[in-house]
Amino acid sequence: MATSALYKTYARADLSFESGEGAWLNGSDGRRYLDFGSGIAVTALGHAHPHMVETLTEMAGKVWHTSNVFRIPEQERFAERLCAATFSDRVFVTNSGTEAVEAAIKTARRYHFANGEPDRYRIVTFDGAFHGRTIAAIAAGGNAKYLEGFGPALEGFDQVPFGDFEAVKAVVGPQTAAVLIEPVQGEGGIRPFANEFLRKLRDLCDETGTLLVLDEVQTGVGRTGKLFAHEWSGITPDVMAIAKGIGGGFPLGACLATAEVGDAMVAGTHGSTYGGNALACAVGNAVLDVVLAPGFLDKVSEQGIVLKQKLAAVVDAHPAIFDTVRGEGLMQGLKCRVAPQDVVLATREEGLITIGAGDNVVRLLPPLVVTADEIDEAVGRLDRAATALEQASVAQAGGTA
Numbered sequence: 001m002a003t004s005a006l007y008k009t010y011a012r013a014d015l016s017f018e019s020g021e022g023a024w025l026n027g028s029d030g031r032r033y034l035d036f037g038s039g040i041a042v043t044a045l046g047h048a049h050p051h052m053v054e055t056l057t058e059m060a061g062k063v064w065h066t067s068n069v070f071r072i073p074e075q076e077r078f079a080e081r082l083c084a085a086t087f088s089d090r091v092f093v094t095n096s097g098t099e100a101v102e103a104a105i106k107t108a109r110r111y112h113f114a115n116g117e118p119d120r121y122r123i124v125t126f127d128g129a130f131h132g133r134t135i136a137a138i139a140a141g142g143n144a145k146y147l148e149g150f151g152p153a154l155e156g157f158d159q160v161p162f163g164d165f166e167a168v169k170a171v172v173g174p175q176t177a178a179v180l181i182e183p184v185q186g187e188g189g190i191r192p193f194a195n196e197f198l199r200k201l202r203d204l205c206d207e208t209g210t211l212l213v214l215d216e217v218q219t220g221v222g223r224t225g226k227l228f229a230h231e232w233s234g235i236t237p238d239v240m241a242i243a244k245g246i247g248g249g250f251p252l253g254a255c256l257a258t259a260e261v262g263d264a265m266v267a268g269t270h271g272s273t274y275g276g277n278a279l280a281c282a283v284g285n286a287v288l289d290v291v292l293a294p295g296f297l298d299k300v301s302e303q304g305i306v307l308k309q310k311l312a313a314v315v316d317a318h319p320a321i322f323d324t325v326r327g328e329g330l331m332q333g334l335k336c337r338v339a340p341q342d343v344v345l346a347t348r349e350e351g352l353i354t355i356g357a358g359d360n361v362v363r364l365l366p367p368l369v370v371t372a373d374e375i376d377e378a379v380g381r382l383d384r385a386a387t388a389l390e391q392a393s394v395a396q397a398g399g400t401a
């Protein structure tokens with residue numbers, strides 16, 4: 001196969017795409033696919049969005065990269081707009097989610113160091129978490145499968161059961177720097193933490209001087225119908241990692257912090273050659289132009305409700321295949337009674353791209369610009385895929401009887 005020169009780190013489908021428009025992708029197999037994966041929650045504005053294409057091509061003819069030795073106006077503007085729209089006052093721009101998480105972990109530790117508490121470096125995380133693939137991020141995620149074979153896990157992470165507030169309380173101590181949490185676990189299977197749980201965490205952090213660090217790499221940039229998912233609970237974090245949707249398909253991420261916390265990262269404490277270059281930040285600004293436009297997020301919320309209702313009907317119609325639907329906005333998960341990979345393959349057969357996740361879940365993450373008609377079409381395809389799976393299992397049972 002042509003991919004033999006690549007690391008074998010991915011079990012790839014034998015399918016590629018030649019072009020796309022909005023929620024649609026044109027496969028190299030000549031078929032049209034409805035893209036309800038958006039990469040993995042990345043192409044927030046769909047494929048070939050005119051404003052994105054225009055911004056990228058215009059910037060490509062000006063300047064791509066100058067390094068962070070110089071001022072980068074697009075980066076400054078990007079950061080100012082993120083701060084104006086969120087809790088944050090300071091931004092470090094990265095190329096990916098795992099780098100944003102890495103920056104968040106370093107920021108949290110450095111903040112306590114700067115406050116004369118260098119031993120305060122431990123970070124509380126949750127079962128089922130995913131924070132990326134660097135050595136620090138796999139230690140934070142705590143998934144044994146991702147840690148195996150890479151030597152001793154980075155020290156300093158205390159993992160507690162999902163949503164177990166008493167366990168958090170018990171483990172937070174004088175060495176705890178931060179609690180790190182995804183408001184809705186993405187790779188873990190669209191598992192939302194209750195708003196009440198997040199509020200209790202915020203209070204506990206305030207009482208103990210612990211930083212609350214959110215990983216909104218997957219939930220952020222409008223995915224749940226708010227700019228950031230934590231807004232549903234009314235809390236704000238001290239530090240937040242973002243990526244995926246913010247670049248709309250261009251590699252871009254950021255670590256956001258309050259002034260007090262972010263300013264602990266003084267000159268020389270962190271850096272990135274590519275991070276925040278002019279081209280990437282121009283694209284990030286183009287995403288913000290669209291997502292921050294009045295009414296855009298309300299529309300995402302509305303479409304999310306439509307999607308969830310229609311998915312609930314499919315779940316009801318196929319109890320042998322699906323158990324429940326859960327999620328917020330355009331971040332929905334179907335908990336399956338069969339192997340999720342079988343559902344992903346069956347939907348692909350019907351021309352619908354979906355993504356598997358932990359906890360037996362299939363994710364639906366359409367672009368934020370998805371239309372009601374496209375949701376209709378996607379749910380129809382999902383329904384046909386579920387019927388095909390039922391028929392296959394009947395045929396199999398008949399064959400073995």
Ligand SMILES: *Cc1c(COP(=O)(O)O)cnc(C)c1O
Nearest residue numbers: 096097098130131132186217218
């Ligand atoms: C995808 C993801 C990451 C890692 O992002 P990369 O860009 O793949 O490095 C981190 N945290 C969460 C919650 C994610 O979904």
